Amino acid sequence: MTAARWQAAWTVLVFLFILTPIASLVVFSFNADRFPSLPWGGFSLKWYVAIFQDDSVRAGFWRSLRVSAIVSVLATFIGFATAYTDYRYNFRGKLPYLAIAALPPTVPVLILGLGMLSFFSMVNLVGTLSAVIAGHVVICAPFAMALIRMRLADMSPDIEPAAWNLGASRWATMWSITIPWCMPAILAGLAITAAVSFDEFMVAWFVSGLEETLPVRILALLQGQVSPRINAIGSLVFFISITLVAIAQVITPRQAR
Amino acid sequence: MAKPILTLHALEKQFGSDTALHPTTLTVEKGEFLAMMGPSGCGKSTTLRMIAGLEAPSAGQIRHWDRDITNLPPWERDMPMVWQSYALFPFMTVRQNVEFGLKQKRRHALPDRRRKAGEWLERLDIAAMADRRVNQLSGGQRQRVALARALALEPEILLLDEPLSALDAHLRLQMQAELKRLHGELGITFLYVTHSQSEAFAMADRVAILNQGHLQQIGSAREVYRAPANRFVAEFVGASTIITGTGGPDHRVETAVGTFTAKAGHPPQPGQLATVLIPSNAVTLSATETGAENAVTATFLTEEFTGSFVTLYLLLADQTQMKVQLQQSELDRITLIPGDTVHAHWPAEAAYVLKEG
Numbered sequence: 001m002t003a004a005r006w007q008a009a010w011t012v013l014v015f016l017f018i019l020t021p022i023a024s025l026v027v028f029s030f031n032a033d034r035f036p037s038l039p040w041g042g043f044s045l046k047w048y049v050a051i052f053q054d055d056s057v058r059a060g061f062w063r064s065l066r067v068s069a070i071v072s073v074l075a076t077f078i079g080f081a082t083a084y085t086d087y088r089y090n091f092r093g094k095l096p097y098l099a100i101a102a103l104p105p106t107v108p109v110l111i112l113g114l115g116m117l118s119f120f121s122m123v124n125l126v127g128t129l130s131a132v133i134a135g136h137v138v139i140c141a142p143f144a145m146a147l148i149r150m151r152l153a154d155m156s157p158d159i160e161p162a163a164w165n166l167g168a169s170r171w172a173t174m175w176s177i178t179i180p181w182c183m184p185a186i187l188a189g190l191a192i193t194a195a196v197s198f199d200e201f202m203v204a205w206f207v208s209g210l211e212e213t214l215p216v217r218i219l220a221l222l223q224g225q226v227s228p229r230i231n232a233i234g235s236l237v238f239f240i241s242i243t244l245v246a247i248a249q250v251i252t253p254r255q256a257r
Numbered sequence: 258m259a260k261p262i263l264t265l266h267a268l269e270k271q272f273g274s275d276t277a278l279h280p281t282t283l284t285v286e287k288g289e290f291l292a293m294m295g296p297s298g299c300g301k302s303t304t305l306r307m308i309a310g311l312e313a314p315s316a317g318q319i320r321h322w323d324r325d326i327t328n329l330p331p332w333e334r335d336m337p338m339v340w341q342s343y344a345l346f347p348f349m350t351v352r353q354n355v356e357f358g359l360k361q362k363r364r365h366a367l368p369d370r371r372r373k374a375g376e377w378l379e380r381l382d383i384a385a386m387a388d389r390r391v392n393q394l395s396g397g398q399r400q401r402v403a404l405a406r407a408l409a410l411e412p413e414i415l416l417l418d419e420p421l422s423a424l425d426a427h428l429r430l431q432m433q434a435e436l437k438r439l440h441g442e443l444g445i446t447f448l449y450v451t452h453s454q455s456e457a458f459a460m461a462d463r464v465a466i467l468n469q470g471h472l473q474q475i476g477s478a479r480e481v482y483r484a485p486a487n488r489f490v491a492e493f494v495g496a497s498t499i500i501t502g503t504g505g506p507d508h509r510v511e512t513a514v515g516t517f518t519a520k521a522g523h524p525p526q527p528g529q530l531a532t533v534l535i536p537s538n539a540v541t542l543s544a545t546e547t548g549a550e551n552a553v554t555a556t557f558l559t560e561e562f563t564g565s566f567v568t569l570y571l572l573l574a575d576q577t578q579m580k581v582q583l584q585q586s587e588l589d590r591i592t593l594i595p596g597d598t599v600h601a602h603w604p605a606e607a608a609y610v611l612k613e614g
Contacts, residue, residue: 165311177346
């Protein structure tokens, strides 16, 4: 075989290794049998029906959806504001400011979760959805910032001054020039941060208390029993996340202008 | 004299420890075409940006008529600018770009805005591409959109920051003519920043020459050309050969390549340093010695053709380069090969002595 073929074979192997568990999860979520084993026990939607009838799963699902919706808006707003201050202003301590803004994803989530637990208990927020939301905003904002910063880097430094020069105040310029220019990155930021928040487990597990989000609920289910319902939930979570990521991928601004 | 439309009073700009503009005072008359020129980093663009309100002066004052606008934000100044980079709004159509300024003013209703933008699109010959996105346009077309966008506001003062330097030579000449025509038709005051003296001299009523943050000279092209204020201006304009020497009696200057009589400009002071400018178009060349006064012997280096003129470069005995401009037809008289010896002379009335000190 030629080198190119070896490369192709190797690539296929790697993707199989990554995707097989996910594929089997999806496949067995439609299996009528109780246990995920071959032979295939026939097609069934009963596990999906079961999770929709399980109040705790339904509640977790809606909580996760609400949290990710709010988080995506807050995190993208903060990400935009951070990226814009970096673009427009020069100030002392700009480098540490940016480093701190980009820091959260580099901290192990376990440490982050513990830190938030101890902080939120001091301010009496533990066990509330607000705590989960605040935690997720911290984790998600840097992703939105990175996307929007990339977009702003492509904006000519003369564009905003040109708008001011034509009589547009800073505020009018922000709305009529800067935000429209950043819109692809803002939409991509909304999608990515929603995806990250939707399947984030560790922070939610530490601070959610009884307000379980879907990933936390899944773990609780797993601890009690191994049920094919897990496969059904897993498939749903996977498709929601992958859809959001795909949306982000499609609208992420390219180099081309 | 009429009241100036724009006054810069002891205007100054520092960036940290660097001085971009030393205290500078100048006035601009209503309706004039003033070009500010100088090499890059001379402070011309900084000055324009301060006038537009995009840079805050470190000291000094800017007045529009009698109104102090030094601290006014840019959107309240009504002095639209044409940018070297065009700075068009990339996600808008040509028409939306031209309407942008009118939209901000709010005193224009939509139909009024449409009509006005339409007029300017028409006037600058870009109406056919009104609904195209600006990134589909060529450089020359973009520059027209930028001009229309600024002029649609019908300002009293138009600021232009090297608007033609991104265009190729042919288009540049065409736009030069168009800018000059527009200036004549509209009666608007043009403040034009450029590093190109040919642009400045071709269009401006007056030119202001800056160097390293100092205003060197301000005056008509003719004044600057004929009577440069100092050595920098003379070198920047580049129309003369510069020879330094010591002043003597009766307009005489002693130099390393001979003693000359220089009757124009400031009379040389005996015993003092004297800088003589010999206009390149005042020099006569001959193959043999003529015995004329103000003559030098030189080595022919090279020639450059520009239109109907030819510029010859000669080397004098003290390694000074001499520039001689002749009509093509005059060149037929004398055949030169690089390395040839040639004799040059010029009338005493043409040699100009700079003011020293």
